Amino acid sequence: MRDGRATRQKIHQEALKQFVEKGVAETTVRDLAHAAGIAEGTLYRHYESKDSLVWDLFSSNYKVFAQQLTAIQKRHPNFPARLSATISEFCRFFDDDPMLFRFLMLTQHQALPRVENDDDNPVEVIQKMIVSAMKRGEIAKRSPGLAANLLLGLVLQPAVGLVYGRIKPPLSQYAETITQACLRVLKV
Numbered sequence: 001m002r003d004g005r006a007t008r009q010k011i012h013q014e015a016l017k018q019f020v021e022k023g024v025a026e027t028t029v030r031d032l033a034h035a036a037g038i039a040e041g042t043l044y045r046h047y048e049s050k051d052s053l054v055w056d057l058f059s060s061n062y063k064v065f066a067q068q069l070t071a072i073q074k075r076h077p078n079f080p081a082r083l084s085a086t087i088s089e090f091c092r093f094f095d096d097d098p099m100l101f102r103f104l105m106l107t108q109h110q111a112l113p114r115v116e117n118d119d120d121n122p123v124e125v126i127q128k129m130i131v132s133a134m135k136r137g138e139i140a141k142r143s144p145g146l147a148a149n150l151l152l153g154l155v156l157q158p159a160v161g162l163v164y165g166r167i168k169p170p171l172s173q174y175a176e177t178i179t180q181a182c183l184r185v186l187k188v
Contacts, residue, residue, distance in 0.1 A: 008046050010036045015053055020102045024054055024110045058111035062104055063120040065093065070125050079133035083151075084179045086126065090155045091171040091178070094162070102163065105156055126151060130186075139186045151182050 014035035018027040029050050033040040047053040072089050076082040094101040105122075117124050127148040133139045139147075158174055161167040167174070 004046060007036075007038060007042065011038070011043060011046060011053070012057055015057055016099050016103050019054070019057075020099055020107055024050075024107065054111055055114065058104065059115070061100060062111075062115065062122065065104060066120045066122045066125050068093075069122055073125070073129055079129070079136070079138040080179075080183060082129055082133075083182055084175070086129065087155055087179045087182065088172065088175045090159075091175045094159050095170040095172050098163075101159065106160065106163070123148060123152065147186060150185050154178055154181050154185065 011032065015027075015032055018031055018035055022031070027050070029040055029043060032050065032053070033043045036043070043053075047056065069086055069089055072085045073082045076085050090105075115121050127144050130139070130147045130151075131144045134141050134144070155178055158167060158178060159171055162169055162171055
């Protein structure tokens with residue numbers, strides 16, 4: 001029996017590219033198979049549908065990113081340091097793998113409704129960081145969900161600006177400015 005890991009990896013690479021460049025809804029199974037250099041039947045041997053491929057690609061990578069954010073936050077003693085490290089990790093991720101970042105953070109809307117609100121979700125990791133900081137009196141109390149989404153907006157909009165050539169790469173060069181903007185929004 002042949003090991004299908006290489007084919008599966010090729011499917012993942014090409015699917016990411018297709019989903020980001022064309023959109024998930026606009027990408028067909030035929031597009032995916034053609035891009036990966038395989039027959040459509042081969043793709044169906046790995047995934048029962050395009051939706052199962054989207055979910056596998058999204059959920060496994062989204063979980064890993066959430067775990068990275070959690071690990072980074074644990075190494076820092078206070079909210080400003082945790083926030084700075086978290087934003088730096090978002091920026092590093094964009095700079096190192098813009099296609100995966102774009103898929104997870106900018107074009108994820110089809111898969112996002114299936115995501116559990118738990119520790120394996122980057123948005124939830126940020127919200128828990130905010131709740132913890134509120135409990136310790138490090139930041140003002142407010143809606144944790146709103147605060148998390150405000151912070152994400154301050155990180156994701158510059159990434160969108162990079163995608164469309166509105167600001168110059170790398171995103172990491174803006175990490176400190178983004179962090180300071182987030183701290184001002186939270187009135188730290």
